[in-house]
Amino acid sequence: MSAERTPPGCRPWRGLAFAFVAFLATAALPPSASAADSASAFPPAVSARLAQAAVVRAGFTQIKTLAALRRPLTTHGELVFARGHGVIWQIEAPYRIGYAITPETVTELAPDGTSTVRSARELPALAQVGRVFEALFSGDTGALDTQFTIAASGDELAWRLELTPIAPLDRFLTRIRAEGGAFITHIEVEERGGDHTRIDFTNPQRGQTLSPAEAQLLGAR
16 A cells, blocks of 8 residues: 555656756747747657657656755656647656646646546646657657757667756756667756756557557547
8 A cells, every 4th residue: 555655745647747847947938939939959860760659658666866865766657648728747666646737737647547637738847748748758858948958969779968958047957968869768867956866768669559548538539
């Protein structure tokens, strides 16, 4: 039973949202014309490959290292990304809780099978995660240009994006790195206060359709 319980004082959505805090700030703003028209920093072959999949499934391990704590906070789970619909982020260990995030709603999925639906306005940071995945998993970084200086290196087999925040984000972030090959393998976020988040993605599976249960959670038709 203890494995099903969220650790005292822990809000699982905060780890997910905080990992993408800079991306969230960007996604919350309508893209400027220059950002919308700019080219992606991804290698062209990677952008093309990512754009082909309507649905992506992958495992994840998130490690959050807090300057104030000796031990990092580690969670494991699965995600489902559906282009144009949203993302399902399911934490499986050390506790179980999930979130289905669409542009309009955030649904919390409890271990006992019950769910709580909230408006995106109630959890604005978490609600932006779906838009973040849309940008990253579609291979299009254009919307990030107004908030970061983006340095890209490598090729379609092994690439790295290094995002250095521009004011005002540089007041609490130092750097974001994303690395991968055919797929994004991990993302790291370094914060001014010394906290650090790393998310590793494993066993990515690309497809074109959601299961009936997934479609229902994301309101997909």
